[in-house]
Amino acid sequence: MKKLFALSVLALVTLTGANAADFPIKDKPVTIVVPFAAGGPTDRVARDLAEAMRKPLGTTVVVENVAGAGGTIGANKVAKAPQDGHTIFLHHIGMATSPALYRKLPYNTLEDFEYLGMVNDVPMTLIGRPTLPANNYKELATWIEQNKGKINLGNAGLGAASHLCGLMFQSALKVDMTTVPYKGTAPAMNDLMGGQIDLLCDQTTNTTGQIEGKTVKAFAVTTAKRLTTPALKDLPTLQESGLKGFEVTIWHGLYAPKGTPADVTTQINKALKAALKDPEFIKKQQALGAVVVTDKRSDPAEHKKFVAAEIAKWGPVIQAAGVYAD
Ligand code: ASP
Numbered sequence: 001m002k003k004l005f006a007l008s009v010l011a012l013v014t015l016t017g018a019n020a021a022d023f024p025i026k027d028k029p030v031t032i033v034v035p036f037a038a039g040g041p042t043d044r045v046a047r048d049l050a051e052a053m054r055k056p057l058g059t060t061v062v063v064e065n066v067a068g069a070g071g072t073i074g075a076n077k078v079a080k081a082p083q084d085g086h087t088i089f090l091h092h093i094g095m096a097t098s099p100a101l102y103r104k105l106p107y108n109t110l111e112d113f114e115y116l117g118m119v120n121d122v123p124m125t126l127i128g129r130p131t132l133p134a135n136n137y138k139e140l141a142t143w144i145e146q147n148k149g150k151i152n153l154g155n156a157g158l159g160a161a162s163h164l165c166g167l168m169f170q171s172a173l174k175v176d177m178t179t180v181p182y183k184g185t186a187p188a189m190n191d192l193m194g195g196q197i198d199l200l201c202d203q204t205t206n207t208t209g210q211i212e213g214k215t216v217k218a219f220a221v222t223t224a225k226r227l228t229t230p231a232l233k234d235l236p237t238l239q240e241s242g243l244k245g246f247e248v249t250i251w252h253g254l255y256a257p258k259g260t261p262a263d264v265t266t267q268i269n270k271a272l273k274a275a276l277k278d279p280e281f282i283k284k285q286q287a288l289g290a291v292v293v294t295d296k297r298s299d300p301a302e303h304k305k306f307v308a309a310e311i312a313k314w315g316p317v318i319q320a321a322g323v324y325a326d
Contacts, residue, residue: 022084023084023085023264023267024057024058024059024085025084025086027059028059028086029059029060029061029062029086030057030059030060030061030062030085030086030087030088030268031061031063031064031086031087031088032046032049032050032061032063032064032088032089032254033063033064033065033066033074033077033078033081033088033089033090034046034064034065034066034074034090035065035066035068035071035073035074035089035091035094036065036067036071036074036156036160036183036184036185036186037065037067037156037182037183037185037187038065038184038186039184039186040156040184040185040206041122041185041203041204041205041206041207042090042091042092042184042203042205042252043063043065043184043186044205044206044288045090045119045120045205045252045285045290046090047063048281048284048285049061049119049254049272049275049281050062050063051280051281052275052278052280053271053272053274053275055274056270056271056275057267057268057271065184067183067184068183069157069158069159069325070094070098070101070156070157070158070159070160070163070181071092071094071095071098071156071157071160072094072098072102072105072106072159074089074091075089075091075095075098075107075109076106076107078113078255078256078257079107079113079257079258080107080257081257082257083256083257083258083259083260083261084260085256085260085261085264085265085267085268087256087257088254088255088256088268089113089254089255089256090119090252090253090254091252091253091255092122092161092203092250092252093161093164093248093250093310093314094159094164095109095253095255095307095310096109096307096310096311096313097159097163097164097310097314097318098158099311099315100311100314100315100319100324101158101163101318101324101325102158102159102324102325103324103325103326104326109307109311110304110307110308110311111258112257112258113255113256113257113258114256114257114258114259114265114300115253115255115300115301115303115304115307116254116255116256116268116269116272116300116303117253117254117269117273117293117297117298117300117302117303118251118253118254118293118298118302118303118306119251119252119253119254119272119276119292119293119298120251120252120285120291120292120293121251121290121291121293122203122205122249122250122251122289122290122291123203123204123221123222123227123249123250123289123290124161124162124165124201124203124204124221124248124249125201125202125203125204125207125218125219125220125221125232126140126165126169126199126200126201126218126219126220126221126222126238127192127199127201127202127207127210127211127216127217127218128192128198128199128200128216128217128218128219129192129193129194129195129197129198129216129217130193130214130216130217131195132198132217134217134219135217136219137219137220137236137238137241138241141173141241141242144173144175145175148175148176149176151175151177151178151198151199152177152178152196152197152198152199153166153169153170153177153178153197153198153199153200154179154180154181154182154185154188154191154192154197154199154200155179155180155181155185155188155200155201156181156182156183156184157181157183158323158324158325160184160185161202161203161248161250162185162188162200162201162202163179163181164248164314164318165201165202165222165248166201167321167323168246168248168317169243169246171321172243172246173243177199180197185200185202185203185206186206189202189210189216192216193210193215193216200216203250203289203290204221204227204229204232204290205285205289205290208229208231208232208287208288208289211231211232211235212231218232218235219235220235220236220238220241221236221237221238222237222246222249223237223247223248223249224239224247225237227289229286229287229288229289232289251306253303253307254268254272256268265300269298269299269300272298273298276292276293276294276298
């Protein structure tokens with residue numbers, strides 16, 4: 001009888017995933033899934049976060065890139081992953097834009113994940129190939145006007161931040177560009193530097209170094225105010241450049257598959273909060289123009305509320321643009 005009881009307790013624990021006593025499982029790393037290519041901005045945030053969460057979690061934290069379809073392939077994989085806390089997911093604003101962009105999203109953004117908290121806010125920059133014959137936003141606007149129908153704009157697929165930013169840029173200018181999708185903005189950046197594409201809108205966590213090294217041309221930031229990061233502080237905002245009301249800021253959040261036990265998600269959230277206070281992590285993020293979350297959005301419930309508000313905010317913008325995938 002005793003044995004039967006022990007067995008059923010074991011079965012229950014196995015069925016419901018892990019509990020705090022099992023987490024982290026000895027010698028098993030926690031994997032942060034990144035839904036974009038290695039070497040890009042989301043990957044960069046994930047690798048710095050993995051380093052900062054290692055100590056508070058008490059285990060190795062590794063990054064796995066599951067790229068494609070604007071982040072939805074990685075999201076779907078995590079939605080269906082084991083609920084033991086060892087597979088978690090770092091995503092950005094695409095978490096909130098993909099429900100409007102994909103008619104058949106294979107997961108439910110608000111129902112199929114445990115929300116673990118928000119990580120940071122990241123501005124975006126509008127950048128161009130180094131050979132582009134424009135040296136500031138005004139010259140770029142003229143060049144775009146003169147080259148209508150011939151301009152290539154890279155992005156990381158439908159649902160990526162670069163896609164949203166590019167969509168808003170085209171609609172603000174009332175100019176259609178040929179969009180070139182990649183599995184992340186790391187490969188898009190390579191093609192931009194090589195001159196295969198003309199323009200890209202990407203997070204400062206990917207573009208700061210390139211702007212500093214002058215391997216790309218930088219034209220503007222997408223935030224309402226200019227940035228203070230040394231390499232970016234002289235860039236005008238798109239608003240002051242004449243695109244009234246243009247504002248996109250990207251955020252990153254952390255998620256686990258739905259059903260991951262509450263005591264495990266609490267432990268991960270604690271480790272996230274410790275990382276958000278880690279001076280080394282804060283310094284690395286600041287150098288790349290990102291702002292680490294210090295308010296209650298790092299609480300799971302607040303982050304979920306925030307994502308629901310973002311879905312409500314971006315849905316109509318995307319529907320008005322008439323862009324979607326079947
Ligand atoms: N920056 C990309 C985006 O457009 C994603 C990435 O490669 O990290 O969303």
